[in-house]
Amino acid sequence: MPHAAETSYTYTVHYEKAPEGGYVAHVPTLPGCHTQGETLEETEHNVSEAIELYIESLTAHGDEIPMEGPTFQGRVTIQLPLSA
Secondary structure, three states: OOOOOOOOOOOOOEEEEOOOOOEEEEOOOOOOOEEEEOOHHHHHHHHHHHHHHHHHHHHHOOOOOOOOOOOOOOOOOOOOOOOO
16 A cells, blocks of 8 residues: 655744743744643644644645745844834
8 A cells, every 4th residue: 555755844933931931832834833831842842743733734624735935033122212
């Protein structure tokens, strides 16, 4: 019995420390795909599962799987007080 070809997908994940403890993660290319965990390792595991489930749902509904394009990250510094 032939197996379906495997395809790899890579997505950027943003992690932040949660104010109440632990971490939250979200995947900008997959709207609504987010999760949390007590440790960074748990959060990484959880977000991998969340991405898999997200893609399974898209596939089940016949929707296209988003491909991530080039991403850029930067920081902006502002001085306070802001002038009016």
